[in-house]
Ligand SMILES: CC(C)=CCC/C(C)=C/CC/C(C)=C/CC/C(C)=C/[C@@H]1[C@@H](COP(=O)(O)OP(=O)(O)O)[C@]1(C)CC/C=C(\C)CC/C=C(\C)CCC=C(C)C
C-alpha cells in the first residue's frame with residue numbers, strides 16, 4: 001500500500017472540531033424509530049431507558065440533512081459542473097492524470113470493485129474512484145503500515161486537508177481528483193468528516209458495549225460511504241421513493257458491509273486485541289471475551305453467530321430495496337457489490353462458523369456468476385416496481 005499512502009502535513013494548524021458530538025449531545029427527544037427490528041430479544045437496542053439519543057436517531061438526522069442537501073443542490077451543482085471543468089489544457093491533462101491514478105489504485109487494491117465501476121458512465125466511474133481512494137487512504141491512516149504513527153492530531157490535520165480540498169485547495173494529485181468530484185456532484189463534507197471521526201475512535205476504542213455503539217461505528221466507517229456515493233450514483237428520474245429512503249438504503253448497505261467485515265474478521269481482530277462484537281450480546285449468549293481470545297468454535301458460539309449473521313442480512317435486505325431507485329446505469333454495480341459481500345456471510349456458515357482461524361472467502365467462479373445474477377435482479381426488481389407504480 002506504500003505507493004499512495006498519505007503523508008499528513010505536519011503544520012500545527014488548529015482545526016475546527018468535531019461538530020457532530022456536540023451537536024448530537026442535545027437532549028431533544030423524539031419518538032424512537034424502530035426501522036430495523038432485531039432478530040431476537042438479546043439483540044434489541046437497549047435505548048428505551050437511556051436519556052441520551054440512540055445512534056439510530058442521531059444518524060437519522062444526518063441522513064435527513066444529506067437528503068435535503070441533495071435535493072437542494074442537485075440542480076445547482078449540475079449547472080455548476082460546466083464551470084467546474086478546468087479550462088486550460090495543462091490543468092485538464094493534470095486532472096485526467098489524477099483520475100487515472102485513482103483508477104489504478106482502485107484496480108490494484110479492489111479488483112472486483114474496480115470491475116463494477118467499469119459498468120458506470122465515465123464521469124461517475126472517475127468520481128467513485130476518487131472517493132474510493134480518499135476512503136482507502138483514510139483507512140490506511142489507522143490500519144496501514146505506518147498506522148502506529150497516526151495520532152488524533154494527525155487525523156485533525158487530515159480533516160483540515162479535507163476542508164481545503166472541498167474549498168478548492170487540493171494538496172496532492174488524489175486530492176485534486178476528489179476536489180473536482182465534489183465540485184461536480186452534490187456531495188456534502190459531513191460523511192467524510194464522520195469517517196475521520198470513526199477512524200479516530202478506532203485509535204482508542206477496542207470494545208463495544210451495545211449494538212447501538214457498534215452501529216455508530218459502522219455508520220462512521222462504512223455507512224458514510226453510502227452517503228458519499230448516492231449523489232454520484234444518481235437517483236432514477238422516475239423514482240417515486242423519497243430521497244431520504246434512498247439515503248437510508250445506502251446507509252444500510254455500508255452498515256451491512258461493515259458488519260460482514262467484522263463477522264469475517266473476528267479472529268484477526270482478536271489477535272490485535274480488538275472485539276467489535278457487542279459485549280452485552282456476547283454476555284447474554286453466555287460468552288465472554290476470553291472465549292473469543294481462545295478462539296474455540298462451540299455450540300454457544302455457533303448460535304450467537306447465527307443471530308449476528310441474521311442481523312447483517314436484514315441490513316442487506318434493507319439496502320436491496322433502494323437499488324431500484326438508483327439511476328439505471330448504477331444499479332448493476334451496486335447490486336453486484338451487495339451480492340458479493342452478502343456471500344461472505346454464506347461462507348462463514350459454510351466454514352461452520354469458524355471465523356477465528358478460517359477466512360470466509362468467495363471464490364472466483366461465484367464472483368463471476370454474481371454478475372448475471374445481479375443484472376437479472378436489477379431488471380426484475382426495477383420492472384416490478386414500475387409495474388407496481390402503474391397499478
Ligand atoms: C441505494 C443504495 C443501496 C445505494 C448504494 C450506495 C453505495 C454505493 C454504498 C457503498 C457501500 C460500501 C461499499 C461501503 C464500504 C464499507 C466498507 C467495506 C468499509 C471499510 C471500512 C473499514 O473496515 P476495516 O478496516 O474493518 O476493513 P479492511 O480490512 O480495511 O477492508 C473501510 C475499509 C472504509 C473504507 C472504504 C472503502 C475503501 C470503500 C469505498 C468504496 C466506495 C467509495 C465505492 C462504493 C461503490 C460501489 C459501487 C459499491
Ligand SMILES: [Mn+2]
Nearest residue numbers: 139140142143
Ligand atoms: Mn481497514
